[in-house]
Each structure stands twice: as structure tokens, then as C-alpha cells.
Amino acid sequence: KAGVTQTPRYLIKTRGQQVTLSCSPISGHRSVSWYQQTPGQGLQFLFEYFSETQRNKGNFPGRFSGRQFSNSRSEMNVSTLELGDSALYLCASSLVRGARAGGSDTQYFGPGTRLTVL
């Protein structure tokens, strides 16, 4: 079974631009979560989507948004990019929503999209 895929793997943008990242979950998985990883802040939760609805949201400004399609694929968008948005953006999928119960709720991560903002 194919794992979580993310595209593109690398992106270079300039300040003020916007960017869209894509994530395809493991086949059959319905929940997609996004995380931002930076050297200073570590791994931080952005948001989670399940059945095309945002279920949870982390503490990020409104410039960060996302959506999920009927096939469970998800996109996240960052508008008005800032230098501090440079990070590795990781997507994780799970069979059902959340990560509380483990087992079928266990999250499996993709390789990430490395975003550099100049």
C-alpha cells in the first residue's frame, strides 16, 4: 500500500506570495493532519481535516488555511508569506479522526514539503 505523498517536495517563494501544498493520504484513510516543523519551534500542529471538514486547528494565524476533498486528499494554503514561514510542512493521515485512540487512529506521516521563503 502506498504511503502518504506530498507535493511538491521543495518550494522557494518570496515574501508576500502565497503557496499551496498538497497531500494524498494512505488509501482508505479519511483523516489528514498538517504540522509545521522548524528548528526553533519544533513540530507544531496546524489543523486536521476529516470528511472534508476542519475538525481541529492549532494556534496559527488566519494566513494558514486548508481544505479536504471528497477523495480525502488535502491542500494547505499559506497567504502573504513571511520569512518565518520557512519550514518543513508535514502531512499525516489516519484511518479515522484524531490520534487519541492509537491503533486505527495512529498517524502516518509523509516526507514533507520543504518551503523556503526569501
Add this chain to the structure above:
Amino acid sequence: GEDVEQSLFLSVREGDSSVINCTYTDSSSTYLYWYKQEPGAGLQLLTYIFSNMDMKQDQRLTVLLNKKDKHLSLRIADTQTGDSAIYFCAESANYGGSQGNLIFGKGTKLSVKP
């Protein structure tokens, strides 16, 4: 809020055992996880343990959970150079709108010397 803490670095010799420690704050976490990240890669799930268990063994990996002290450890037996990576401990959030997402530690960088 919840917090997960880990030591940042660990260096061992090939063939020795490695023990990576983690403390967490949310006593209501149902599952606790260990992930591995190699350079330039995403996170690889290594193992997880249910909060009513004390120990879980999976080949070279042993997870110990002390729920009273909120302490989790990952032991890697017969550590190999291929085990060099960053290891993340994570608990699931159980508050407010973030319920269900993972709270990660900063990661422990394991260096294995030949």
C-alpha cells in the same frame, strides 16, 4: 496546556543499547508514540504504547511507561549506525479544539559511533 520534554542529544557506540527518555504532562493521554526522523525525511512511526500498559517490546525496541511519573522511554538494543536519527516522543492532545492532534517533544538526536 500539554508539554513533552526530551533530552536533545544522545551518543552511543555501535552494539550498545540506547535509552531515550521523555516526560509528558497530560495524564489523560491514551496513547504515547515514538517517531524517527532521518535527515531530509518525514516522520516514521516506530511504535506506540497504550496508557494502561507498562511495557511493550517490538524486536529491538522496548518501550517503558511509568504513568505515575509521566515518564516514557525507548530502548534500542544492539544499536546500529543506521539507527542514527532524531527520535520524537509524542502524546495525543486532549483539550479544546486541538483534541486528537499530536504534541511532540523537541526530539533527541541519536548519534551512533562505529
